[in-house]
Amino acid sequence: MRMRRSTTATSPLAAFSGERDALYQLPPFAHCSNFVALNFFFILNKCNVLMITGNCCLFQKWCSAECHFTLHWGRRPQTLTTLFSSRDSGKYHCPVLYTVFTNNSHIVANKVTGNVFSYEAVEQLNFKPKNFKDLLTDEAFTRQDIITLQDPTNLDKFNVSDFFHVKNNMKVPDPDEEKAKLDPAYYLKSTNLETQETLAELYKDFKGDALLASTMKEPEKKKTDKLNAAHYSTGRVAASFTSTAMAPQTTHEADAISDDEVRYQYVKKKGYVRLHTNKGDLNLELYCDKVPKAGENFIKLCKKGYYDGTLFHRSIRNFMIQGGDPTGTGTGGESFWGKSFKDEFRPNLSHTGRGVLSMANSGPNTNKSQFFITFRSCTYLDRKHTVFGRVVGGFETLTAMENVESDPKTDRPKSEIKLLSATVFVDPYEEADAQVSACTSTRLSNMYALRLI
Secondary structure, three states: OOOOOOOOOOOOHHHHHHHHHHEEEOOOOOOOOOOOOOEEEEOOOOEEEEEEOOOHHHHHHHOOOOOOHHHOOOOOEEOOOOOOEEEEOOOEEOOOOOOOOOOOOOOEOOOOOEEEEEHHHHHHHOOOOOOOOOOOOOEEEOOOHHHEEEEEOHHHEEHHHHHHHHEEEEEOOHHHHHHOOOOOHHHHOOOOOOHHHHHHHHHHHHHHHHHHHOOOOOOOOOOOOOOOEEEEEEEHHHHHHHHHOOOOOOOOEEEEOOHHHHHOOOOOOOEEEEEOOOEEEEEEEOOOOOOOHHHHHHHHHHHHHOOOOOOOOOEEEOOOEEEEEEEOOOOOOOOOOOOOOOOOOOOOOOOOOEEEEOOOOOOOOOOOEEEEEEOOHHHHHOOOOEEEEEEEOHHHHHHHOOOOOOOOOOOOEEOOOOEEEEEEEOOOEEEEEHHHHHHHHHHHHHHHHHHHO
């Protein structure tokens, strides 16, 4: 069913002018009404509840048991996480009608689920047919659970003179101003000519910064050689030419690349690993030559025995199966280096076909230990998850894993699918390390021979 989308020609605030414009200000819908900063909050007086979303610094000191709102409403502020849907362009939109939210849109949120919709979608699909279930999650709610985030026709909300912090003359400290107060000159707003000349002479002759600089050591520069020298320079010559804060530099120096980048230049082969599960074996081919970081992380964790005895905690038929979390909850796991590593997207690696091996993450550049294997194509995950391998053997095992029934609410398999152990057949990083070590030894031998001449 295709629904008609309503449009608002102009904001009702356009009808006000003069002093009225100063009293009524309409901040962007995704901004805090007090600071006009990207931060959501709203007060629902009718339900006798103060609802705050995000982390608005204005309310941090009002969330104690003795705060004004607690004494007034008789209850502590509640936090709510709103779930906005956005397009690739970064603009928020209604997940049902796909209309882009603007400052003239009537926007509401479901207090039960936190999902945000246009009012038109809720009115047409919930209120009129009396279907009080969330349009995305199908969770039940009441009419009182619908909270207005923005209604451009309700001008009372934007009456700045009625804001609590304006009435009580409250002011949040400005970080820049507090930093400026550390300088004694901040308090010398108005000085006579003699004082200004004295201060100028003092700053001119003062040697404190030079004495302090003499006691500090410059960070050691990483020495470059044939292996780690980059094809680009450090940029110091250009920087010193255009900036008076840098000492003049007349010679170009090659920048030094990281040790991992040096090693990965020698990774030319694919890796091969076999996963032993309670449903059978899966043979994996890893694209170590194309996505070396993800490939090394997986191989090193397999060799370490990190995955031994872990469960595949999430399985969705016709989509994928996910594992690699030692806690079995879907929220745990660490990379081989103990911290997240960056995504590695390649245009020729796509989530196309059955048996694609890809990294699970919680957002951009948050790869750790969790991975998933696809049951069918899901190209919409491209450039969101790093593809680093594929299943090359044991598809009957993958089918057996897919046939295990899962809980529809949690997607957790009803019977255990366990990764018993992993066997690494080909580790291209060992060969790369050996080549780097050989090149380093040869370079040191040549240097020693030159010294003897």
